[in-house]
Amino acid sequence: xxxxxxxxxALTAIGWSTVAASQTPTxxxxxxxxxxxxxxxxxxxxxxxxxxxxxxxxxxxxxxxREYVLGLMREAKLSVSVDAAGNLVGRRNGSAANLPFLSxxxxxxSVPDGGNYDGDVGSLGAIEVAQVLAESNTLLRHPxxxxxxxxxxxxxxxxSAIGRGLTDKDLNIVSxxxxxxxxxxxxxxxxxxxxxxxxxxxxxxxxxxxxxxxQGGVLDAERIDIGVVEGIVGxxxxxIRVEGFANHxxxxxxxxxxxxxxxxxxxxxxxxxxxxxxPGRQVGTVGRIEALPGAHNVIAGEVILGLDLRDLAxxxxxxxxxxxxxxxxxxxxxxxxxxxxxxxxxxxxxPTDPRIRQLVDDSSKELGLTTKLMPSGxxxxxxxxxxxxxxxxxxxxxxxxxxxxxxxxxxxxxITNGANVLLHTLLQLDxxxxxxx
Amino acid sequence: xxxxxxxxxALTAIGWSTVAASQTPTxxxxxxxxxxxxxxxxxxxxxxxxxxxxxxxxxxxxxxxREYVLGLMREAKLSVSVDAAGNLVGRRNGSAANLPFLSxxxxxxSVPDGGNYDGDVGSLGAIEVAQVLAESNTLLRHPxxxxxxxxxxxxxxxxSAIGRGLTDKDLNIVSxxxxxxxxxxxxxxxxxxxxxxxxxxxxxxxxxxxxxxxQGGVLDAERIDIGVVEGIVGxxxxxIRVEGFANHxxxxxxxxxxxxxxxxxxxxxxxxxxxxxxPGRQVGTVGRIEALPGAHNVIAGEVILGLDLRDLAxxxxxxxxxxxxxxxxxxxxxxxxxxxxxxxxxxxxxPTDPRIRQLVDDSSKELGLTTKLMPSGxxxxxxxxxxxxxxxxxxxxxxxxxxxxxxxxxxxxxITNGANVLLHTLLQLDxxxxxxx
Numbered sequence: 001x002x003x004x005x006x007x008x009x010a011l012t013a014i015g016w017s018t019v020a021a022s023q024t025p026t027x028x029x030x031x032x033x034x035x036x037x038x039x040x041x042x043x044x045x046x047x048x049x050x051x052x053x054x055x056x057x058x059x060x061x062x063x064x065x066r067e068y069v070l071g072l073m074r075e076a077k078l079s080v081s082v083d084a085a086g087n088l089v090g091r092r093n094g095s096a097a098n099l100p101f102l103s104x105x106x107x108x109x110s111v112p113d114g115g116n117y118d119g120d121v122g123s124l125g126a127i128e129v130a131q132v133l134a135e136s137n138t139l140l141r142h143p144x145x146x147x148x149x150x151x152x153x154x155x156x157x158x159x160s161a162i163g164r165g166l167t168d169k170d171l172n173i174v175s176x177x178x179x180x181x182x183x184x185x186x187x188x189x190x191x192x193x194x195x196x197x198x199x200x201x202x203x204x205x206x207x208x209x210x211x212x213x214x215q216g217g218v219l220d221a222e223r224i225d226i227g228v229v230e231g232i233v234g235x236x237x238x239x240i241r242v243e244g245f246a247n248h249x250x251x252x253x254x255x256x257x258x259x260x261x262x263x264x265x266x267x268x269x270x271x272x273x274x275x276x277x278x279p280g281r282q283v284g285t286v287g288r289i290e291a292l293p294g295a296h297n298v299i300a301g302e303v304i305l306g307l308d309l310r311d312l313a314x315x316x317x318x319x320x321x322x323x324x325x326x327x328x329x330x331x332x333x334x335x336x337x338x339x340x341x342x343x344x345x346x347x348x349x350x351p352t353d354p355r356i357r358q359l360v361d362d363s364s365k366e367l368g369l370t371t372k373l374m375p376s377g378x379x380x381x382x383x384x385x386x387x388x389x390x391x392x393x394x395x396x397x398x399x400x401x402x403x404x405x406x407x408x409x410x411x412x413x414x415i416t417n418g419a420n421v422l423l424h425t426l427l428q429l430d431x432x433x434x435x436x437x
Numbered sequence: 438x439x440x441x442x443x444x445x446x447a448l449t450a451i452g453w454s455t456v457a458a459s460q461t462p463t464x465x466x467x468x469x470x471x472x473x474x475x476x477x478x479x480x481x482x483x484x485x486x487x488x489x490x491x492x493x494x495x496x497x498x499x500x501x502x503r504e505y506v507l508g509l510m511r512e513a514k515l516s517v518s519v520d521a522a523g524n525l526v527g528r529r530n531g532s533a534a535n536l537p538f539l540s541x542x543x544x545x546x547s548v549p550d551g552g553n554y555d556g557d558v559g560s561l562g563a564i565e566v567a568q569v570l571a572e573s574n575t576l577l578r579h580p581x582x583x584x585x586x587x588x589x590x591x592x593x594x595x596x597s598a599i600g601r602g603l604t605d606k607d608l609n610i611v612s613x614x615x616x617x618x619x620x621x622x623x624x625x626x627x628x629x630x631x632x633x634x635x636x637x638x639x640x641x642x643x644x645x646x647x648x649x650x651x652q653g654g655v656l657d658a659e660r661i662d663i664g665v666v667e668g669i670v671g672x673x674x675x676x677i678r679v680e681g682f683a684n685h686x687x688x689x690x691x692x693x694x695x696x697x698x699x700x701x702x703x704x705x706x707x708x709x710x711x712x713x714x715x716p717g718r719q720v721g722t723v724g725r726i727e728a729l730p731g732a733h734n735v736i737a738g739e740v741i742l743g744l745d746l747r748d749l750a751x752x753x754x755x756x757x758x759x760x761x762x763x764x765x766x767x768x769x770x771x772x773x774x775x776x777x778x779x780x781x782x783x784x785x786x787x788p789t790d791p792r793i794r795q796l797v798d799d800s801s802k803e804l805g806l807t808t809k810l811m812p813s814g815x816x817x818x819x820x821x822x823x824x825x826x827x828x829x830x831x832x833x834x835x836x837x838x839x840x841x842x843x844x845x846x847x848x849x850x851x852i853t854n855g856a857n858v859l860l861h862t863l864l865q866l867d868x869x870x871x872x873x874x
Contacts, residue, residue: 255713256658265706269703287733
């Protein structure tokens with residue numbers, strides 16, 4: 001990776017774990033009761049009758065939740081603003097001159113029928129860290145920044161504004177609220193005309209930390225307290241179009257068919273076989289299918305499949321993809337159909353900074369917590385910020401791995417643990433980190 | 438089958454083929470040029486820019502086409518009426534007293550983006566037969582009847598009114614025109630309040646003949662002139678619901694998934710394997726699939742499949758179904774999903790009367806035409822009429838087997854051949870048939 005490396009400033013000669021250990025006795029702790037109360041309060045904005053929230057970016061619920069969160073940021077003695085891209089920004093000066101920001105954050109928008117933890121835990125966790133620092137009169141060397149990114153669920157929009165800059169194409173996306181991103185930014189108090197100006201450069205942010213629920217079941221199943229995130233997996237998506245010939249389901253003998261749905265079914269099975277047939281943690285999914293004309297009594301003439309492949313290594317994704325293409329060619333030949341792959345999106349893998357990983361792991365262990373090094377299979381705002389700054393991510397367990405669902409749940413004690421790891425990692429970073437500029 | 442058998446009346450002692458042969462020299466011929474011109478004229482009602490027609494039952498195009506067809510029936514010296522169920526009925530008296538009708542017919546409504554032959558050929562073929570009989574002053578012993586059934590494509594509605602009677606459930610069906618069947622019957626000049634009264638009883642119709650395009654590619658591929666229909670296959674349909682668990686496509690390891698779409702794909706493949714793995718002409722199709730929530734990045738939690746099985750023998754359909762259920766159980770177990778089968782419709786097989794089959798075959802051969810005994814894989818009005826009368830069906834080739842498509846095509850000479858076979862079969866039936874009452 002072409003990411004710049006940390007240097008240790010004045011503490012270069014001291015090992016990381018030694019530095020961390022030396023700080024432990026004096027470090028403050030976050031107020032877990034308060035943090036979990038704030039989470040409960042936030043859950044009321046966009047609350048669904050069946051539980052969870054539908055707090056789509058740019059909705060009324062989103063707008064009101066942002067006001068609530070701005071209030072929490074002010075209580076944490078942060079100087080708050082809404083940037084031109086609509087992100088909530090809370091800042092506090094550091095003691096040293098001319099150091100870049102130590103930033104933390106996440107998002108508070110949800111998917112339709114989403115849960116109360118995805119994004120919320122990291123957002124309110126970061127604000128809680130800021131509040132504890134204020135209450136304990138802990139002045140960091142670096143300026144501190146809390147970033148609540150707008151519209152994460154609709155494509156990492158707010159973090160992209162900061163990490164890579166928004167384009168007209170981004171602004172024209174129609175979000176699930178029905179508003180375009182441009183209209184949405186206006187709606188939440190940003191200024192679409194100058195939104196491209198919020199883009200940061202390498203050197204603006206010393207490091208970015210994000211606390212998040214795992215959104216998978218690994219930590220819960222293995223009873224581990226903290227996930228030390230290795231990186232956010234790359235995610236490539238394709239539409240696969242299978243063309244056969246629509247014909248009468250009664251009058252067309254079995255050996256005269258060009259059944260696009262039969263071919264598509266064989267491809268879905270092949271995707272699973274290829275993905276599970278290779279060693280490693282890659283995942284592959286066909287979650288979308290559409291058959292035309294789509295009637296009991298008509299052999300499908302055309303089928304569209306949505307293919308999603310993810311891994312920490314782009315090379316592994318490419319290998320899996322090529323094997324799937326080869327299988328699909330064989331299937332097309334055997335079923336008298338044709339198959340076309342069309343790339344839809346490519347998100348490159350975003351590894352976390354190895355030194356921050358180590359600080360997260362050290363901080364966790366000093367707090368008496370167990371850890372596991374793991375990839376993030378889900379996308380996060382951190383992956384866009386990785387384009388301009390070293391990133392670190394801290395995962396807490398999701399019960400049964402349920403996510404994007406009203407049944408999403410993380411225990412209060414796990415959330416408290418995660419926020420403490422966030423706080424302690426931030427404190428360590430403040431002591432050791434400076435960018436090699 | 439519990440169908441009453443023909444007796445031969447005065448000609449009981451004479452073999453069927455002998456009877457047929459003895460009539461050949463004096464039999465009239467239909468006017469092929471006129472019949473094909475009428476088909477071209479009918480094609481204008483509901484014509485699509487890209488060819489074919491969208492002449493949905495109860496549409497304006499249907500209404501105008503019915504008026505055109507009523508005119509042709511009048512020209513053929515039929516006494517015409519619209520029955521209370523909205524069927525067009527054209528009649529002419531016979532020479533003998535108290536004999537039941539010899540009936541012929543089909544339908545003129547189409548599927549959306551349908552062709553110009555399905556239904557039209559049999560409808561105008563029957564009218565042409567009536568016209569030739571009138572022009573040649575051929576007086577039948579039996580009263581003659583031409584039936585143009587309304588809304589065949591929407592579920593054999595008009596023929597069901599006659600064959601089994603319409604129920605409130607039928608009348609409440611919302612047709613593809615947007616009108617309910619009740620509203621549709623009103624729209625085309627019937628009377629829904631008394632529509633149940635058009636039901637006929639066994640003995641009312643001596644025999645029913647229907648000329649139709651094959652809607653499959655067998656006759657075309659084998660270069661055969663006439664299909665002698667063995668029967669209309671039974672057609673059972675099910676919805677198969679596969680329940681898994683919707684989860685994140687990135688964070689859920691492959692071995693922790695309950696992927697409903699993967700299970701559904703394996704079932705689609707199993708349906709094909711079971712259907713093609715048994716000897717016989719059975720067909721089985723999954724043409725409909727719906728995956729929920731249906732996004733690239735979510736493992737499908739629920740999938741609905743539409744299963745369609747057809748064969749001339751109900752027992753074969755049951756055997757295939759049971760094998761599919763057994764395979765689905767194994768698939769559910771292997772994929773951590775559950776599978777439910779729900780019966781949607783059951784259309785029992787409707788064999789044609791063996792003696793009429795023989796007459797169709799004899800008539801064809803006397804006309805110098807080649808024949809093939811074959812099932813009808815498609816549904817037809819004849820199958821409902823089979824509940825009250827002996828039926829016979831005559832198929833003519835569909836080029837490349839294309840049907841329910843603007844590309845549907847049958848050659849003018851094949852249509853002329855089919856109408857001649859219809860005419861000659863009718864004449865033979867008139868001489869030999871009386872119902873064993």
